[in-house]
Amino acid sequence: MSSNRAIVLIDDNEVDLYLHEQLIRHTGVFSPVWSFRGPAAALDFLASLPYSEPSATYSIVLLVDIKMPSMDGFSFIDRFEKLPLTLRHRCSIVLLSATLMVSDTIRAEAHPSVAFFIEKPLTVSALLEVAEGLA
């Protein structure tokens, strides 16, 4: 099952990005892992995937940091929602943040396109929970 679920990591923080990559490789629930420091590059990448092809069967989890300088997690979702439906159907969005502001948490949890909200640090158990929840 691990082979048919990919993950896209979007975080401006290089350390966290590396860390999450390692943690995901360690748990082995998602593969392949694609990492992006900028949301724009991630959107370009997603748009370039050949999703209309019937052979592309795997689903994708987008693990997105909320606070990023160029485009925050919520603006990323707004842009993501302009991508073709065939692509979006395969994607689930998980927002991630180190915030303590309740307003951010509430906003993330109430967002219709957000499947999960995870408080940093990302842990093995949180990853497994996401994998299970989306199964």
Added chain:
Amino acid sequence: MSDNRIKILYLDDEINNLNTFRASFRRNYEIYTALTVTEARTLLEEVAVEVIIADQRMPTTTGVEFFNSIKDRHPEPIRILLTGYTDVEDIIDSINKGQIFRFIRKPWEEYDIATAIANAHDLYTARKQLREKVDALEKANEELNRFIYSASHDMRSPLVSVLGIINLAKADGSITDPNGYVDLIESCILRLDEFIKKVIEYYRNSRIDADVEIVDFSRVIDEAIEANRHRNSQVSFSVDVRQEHVFRGDAFRCSIILNNLISNAIKYQKSDEPNPKVHLKVRTFPHKAVITIEDNGVGILAAHLGDIFRMFFRSNRNDNAGTGIGLYIVKEALNKMGGTIEVDSAPGQGTKFEIILPNHVE
């Protein structure tokens, strides 16, 4: 000198009145005059006058109507009405509609005008200072909000990365650490993170308005115990809640208070205590709730009891758990709720807190 003079606009349809006014006061004030409402409006657009004097009786309009017509666009200047006759309806109308500060009966006396203008100017200055203070406060508040927001994220996010690295190192077993240094690092990081969380909690406590709702103390206590149990799983809890009267109060602050006290009761246990325990008791009454929380922990020196609710006070600087902010938050939350707290403690034997909260009857 001329810069400091009070700026006055005088509107009157009789040029003689305007001229007399100018002649009498031009040394004292910076005077602008207008024969018509249109002229007056144009002047108001160009000059920030502090006081407006208008004649009530003019051919096409009245002073009150004029004041009423400019009150949205020029709310700041203080208004004085000159009137030759005293119709009660007129006076009521002008106060309600035109927001008039003073009436002056025509023909005016120089002394009356001078007093009225001085008073009007005082009011103008006071209002202006108030507006400036409010603006400054709003700005300071907004900056504080931004600071808190960035503190909560920017200070925390590297800490959280470190915790993540430690998690990963533990998960993949890549670090050989016979002396347990990684655990020490982790505990330091958790302490700092705890401190940041407390500061944010304090900030939220100080700014969020009280929301009165029914409080279920059993649930609040269970949640607080659940949130803190990981600190020391040896501690046994006994909870005795009897809510014979419905308690209405600020549930958010109730949980802040209980959370901090329970966390302390766990943190300040004796390391050699074979049977560490915490006892919580709640009783509700028609006008209050009484909560006691008692532990058999390290206790507090009598000399320190008066200081424990002060910000950043720590009874034992060498302890690894304290931030010096928890009990301060408790006290602040109680201040907001109109509650009280008392403490009784014996070093080496334990501590007992008693809290009284007002019950907001429906």
